[in-house]
Amino acid sequence: MSFDNRLDTLYRQVIMDHYKNPRNRGVLEGDSVDINMNNPTCGDRIHLTMKVEDGKIVDAKFEGEGCSISMSSASMMTQAIKGKTVEEALALSKVFSEMMQGKEYDDSIDLGDIEALQGVSKFPARIKCATLAWKAMEKGLHTDK
Amino acid sequence: MDAKEVRKLFPILSQEVNGKPLVYLDSAATSQKPLPVIEALEQYYREYNSNVHRGVHTLGTKATDAYEGAREKVRKFINARSSAEVIFTRGTTTAINTVAASYGRANLREGDEIVITYMEHHSNIIPWQQVAKQTGATLKYIPLQEDGSISLEEVEKTVTPNTKIVSVVQVSNVLGAINPIKEIAKIAHKNGAIMVVDGAQSAPHMKIDVQDLDCDFLAFSGHKMCGPTGIGVLYGKKELLEKMEPVEFGGEMIDFVGLYESTWKELPWKFEGGTPIIAGAIGLGAAIDFLEQIGLDHIAAHEHKLAQYALEQMSTIEGLTIYGPKERAGLVTFNIEDVHPHDVATVLDAEGIAVRAGHHCAQPLMKWLNVSATARASFYLYNTEEDIDKLVAALKKTKEYFSHVF
Numbered sequence: 001m002s003f004d005n006r007l008d009t010l011y012r013q014v015i016m017d018h019y020k021n022p023r024n025r026g027v028l029e030g031d032s033v034d035i036n037m038n039n040p041t042c043g044d045r046i047h048l049t050m051k052v053e054d055g056k057i058v059d060a061k062f063e064g065e066g067c068s069i070s071m072s073s074a075s076m077m078t079q080a081i082k083g084k085t086v087e088e089a090l091a092l093s094k095v096f097s098e099m100m101q102g103k104e105y106d107d108s109i110d111l112g113d114i115e116a117l118q119g120v121s122k123f124p125a126r127i128k129c130a131t132l133a134w135k136a137m138e139k140g141l142h143t144d145k
Numbered sequence: 146m147d148a149k150e151v152r153k154l155f156p157i158l159s160q161e162v163n164g165k166p167l168v169y170l171d172s173a174a175t176s177q178k179p180l181p182v183i184e185a186l187e188q189y190y191r192e193y194n195s196n197v198h199r200g201v202h203t204l205g206t207k208a209t210d211a212y213e214g215a216r217e218k219v220r221k222f223i224n225a226r227s228s229a230e231v232i233f234t235r236g237t238t239t240a241i242n243t244v245a246a247s248y249g250r251a252n253l254r255e256g257d258e259i260v261i262t263y264m265e266h267h268s269n270i271i272p273w274q275q276v277a278k279q280t281g282a283t284l285k286y287i288p289l290q291e292d293g294s295i296s297l298e299e300v301e302k303t304v305t306p307n308t309k310i311v312s313v314v315q316v317s318n319v320l321g322a323i324n325p326i327k328e329i330a331k332i333a334h335k336n337g338a339i340m341v342v343d344g345a346q347s348a349p350h351m352k353i354d355v356q357d358l359d360c361d362f363l364a365f366s367g368h369k370m371c372g373p374t375g376i377g378v379l380y381g382k383k384e385l386l387e388k389m390e391p392v393e394f395g396g397e398m399i400d401f402v403g404l405y406e407s408t409w410k411e412l413p414w415k416f417e418g419g420t421p422i423i424a425g426a427i428g429l430g431a432a433i434d435f436l437e438q439i440g441l442d443h444i445a446a447h448e449h450k451l452a453q454y455a456l457e458q459m460s461t462i463e464g465l466t467i468y469g470p471k472e473r474a475g476l477v478t479f480n481i482e483d484v485h486p487h488d489v490a491t492v493l494d495a496e497g498i499a500v501r502a503g504h505h506c507a508q509p510l511m512k513w514l515n516v517s518a519t520a521r522a523s524f525y526l527y528n529t530e531e532d533i534d535k536l537v538a539a540l541k542k543t544k545e546y547f548s549h550v551f
């Protein structure tokens with residue numbers, strides 16, 4: 001059901017599915033990159049752990065609190081970076097950031113579920129929700145180098 | 146008071162947002178501005194913009210008269226004994242920081258206590274955390290009752306003869322609770338402490354009499370009471386302000402400047418370093434005239450009615466939790482089960498309804514409520530029962546929308 005088409009471009013089915021059934025929820029034990037980040041203006045927070053071996057992200061998990069956009073974005077992000085090299089993950093993050101800003105982005109990279117977040121760019125107040133997990137990932141991978 | 150007539154004086158309210166008539170329910174964050182305030186600012190900039198207290202020329206005199214005239218309006222508005230007790234600041238935050246940095250640092254030492262409550266805004270927490278760290282004083286919190294109100298018994302228990310400063314919000318920006326400041330001040334004074342009041346959410350909505358409350362300091366902001374941003378007030382008892390050192394040094398606040406030593410102007414100007422917030426003060430003066438013309442008692446009664454109506458209507462929505470006591474100021478903070486407040490605010494925005502979502506600059510209170518964020522609808526003199534009906538209808542839609550996308 002929809003009472004507002006504009007809202008439907010934001011709350012896509014895929015997003016709500018990730019919000020309701022988050023993938024990779026939890027905390028990785030042992031030697032892993034460990035990042036806490038919050039969005040001080042709204043109170044959203046994420047705890048991201050990633051296992052990086054030989055320049056490759058072999059596992060990623062997140063815990064956190066926040067709205068449907070921030071939590072689904074975190075779920076999609078962890079799903080997308082698993083199995084990617086650090087360089088590939090950072091390149092994906094760049095594409096995501098450009099997509100959020102409504103800019104042209106490299107569409108040769110397969111975004112999968114993440115593409116559903118494109119509608120967020122039309123809701124300026126919610127962009128920060130979507131980018132929180134990605135910023136945490138970037139910070140983690142940069143400090144890991 | 147006829148809110149529908151009052152609305153006509155607020156040009157911003159007659160617009161559409163996302164194709165729907167704007168319903169502005171975020172006045173606790175900042176209020177809208179009526180024509181008399183907009184016109185006073187425009188008139189100042191068009192006709193007599195000038196620096197104050199120095200020029201010999203005609204415009205300078207006019208600007209000085211208007212600036213000092215605004216101070217007198219504030220004095221009457223809060224019933225201070227003297228306009229020397231009214232200091233213009235950038236807002237509530239700067240006002241409380243001034244008390245903490247000047248009075249606090251000079252008067253606190255190890256073993257002393259500062260007492261605040263769990264319902265404070267960050268601007269009435271962090272200045273005290275900082276001064277506690279600097280002086281070795283201890284910061285203590287008055288716990289809240291189950292409904293979010295403060296009991297005087299708990300105040301009695303928390304405030305001790307070691308307490309030097311008690312600082313409490315008069316109206317909570319989250320719970321809407323109206324605190325018994327006069328009685329808390331009595332307890333503070335009995336123990337030899339001073340009483341600081343955060344009036345950011347009370348000054349716009351109810352009559353405040355600083356002599357009756359017997360508070361030592363009161364802080365509030367212009368922009369929440371129909372005035373411009375960037376102007377606020379620190380009221381302080383003269384005998385305390387006289388003993389305090391300024392926090393900002395420079396132009397405007399000096400008496401005599403030597404090579405190695407300087408002296409300060411008298412009150413209130415010693416606390417107003419730099420070119421003051423002239424337009425802001427004039428705008429605040431116009432806002433006070435506007436509010437007094439309508440009458441603070443009428444505004445308070447109108448908002449009380451709106452709050453009670455909102456409570457009644459919103460409590461019919463299943464799965465909606467309301468925070469704070471029943472007897473409250475004009476705001477309702479709430480959550481809808483299984484829908485994050487940001488998502489609530491986005492759906493309401495699509496309906497043209499502006500509410501606040503987040504932690505409301507009150508993270509310790511959010512923790513006490515055991516939530517990470519909440520949504521808040523806040524009312525002012527221009528809101529109507531129709532606004533609340535639209536809110537309630539939109540909240541029902543929100544619930545339905547999310548029950549279907551799930």
